[in-house]
């Protein structure tokens with residue numbers, strides 16, 4: 001489903017050129033639950049941003065569902081993201097003035113659904129992530145774990161093929177982090193959504209079904225794909 005071929009990404013930082021990804025290749029199949037691990041600066045975020053169509057590579061190719069996203073222009077990439085991808089962030093990134101329900105429903109804005117369907121889908125996914133009864137709370141009235149559950153619901157409500165999560169448990173204590181991971185895995189099994197997440201955390205690495213380790217922009221270990 002995701003084919004990354006010989007991807008190169010460099011950043012210029014003043015006079016120096018940083019080689020963030022050095023001819024990296026990986027295939028990730030449908031329904032995988034994969035963790036990208038590695039020390040700070042090894043290229044995890046860069047790789048997620050390229051698969052997430054947020055940034056473009058300097059060389060190589062990325063195909064998602066046989067579509068060459070590495071050749072798309074900005075407008076095509078935005079449409080591709082909207083239709084295929086969901087994102088979860090380390091800092092939750094909820095809109096503070098909106099309720100849990102509104103944060104989730106907002107993600108459906110661009111899909112031109114009628115109000116009834118927006119309500120039904122948003123309430124259903126909030127139930128699935130365990131937030132029934134908390135729909136009207138704003139992020140400041142929720143714990144970190146609950147906020148990340150809202151973010152998981154927001155990412156899932158469009159039913160994307162792939163969810164990308166950059167260090168989704170980094171701001172949670174280990175018990176809460178584990179329960180968010182268990183939720184993601186339950187959603188992965190139930191909806192068949194492919195999850196790819198980056199982490200520094202050993203517990204998260206152990207939890208993943210596939211573990212890919214990066215160092216200096218290269219893959220140094222890959223436990224292999226199993227969905």
Ligand SMILES: Nc1ncnc2c1ncn2[C@@H]1O[C@H](COP(=O)(O)OP(=O)(O)OP(=O)(O)O)[C@@H](O)[C@H]1O
Pocket residue numbers: 011012013018019020038039040041042043044045046047
């Ligand atoms: N916008 C940028 N400008 C210059 N250099 C960058 C930029 N973004 C990333 N880099 C560099 O590219 C390399 C890979 O960074 P990346 O953020 O992908 O690593 P990471 O593994 O996600 O690190 P962390 O765990 O700290 O988030 C690092 O050396 C980083 O300093």
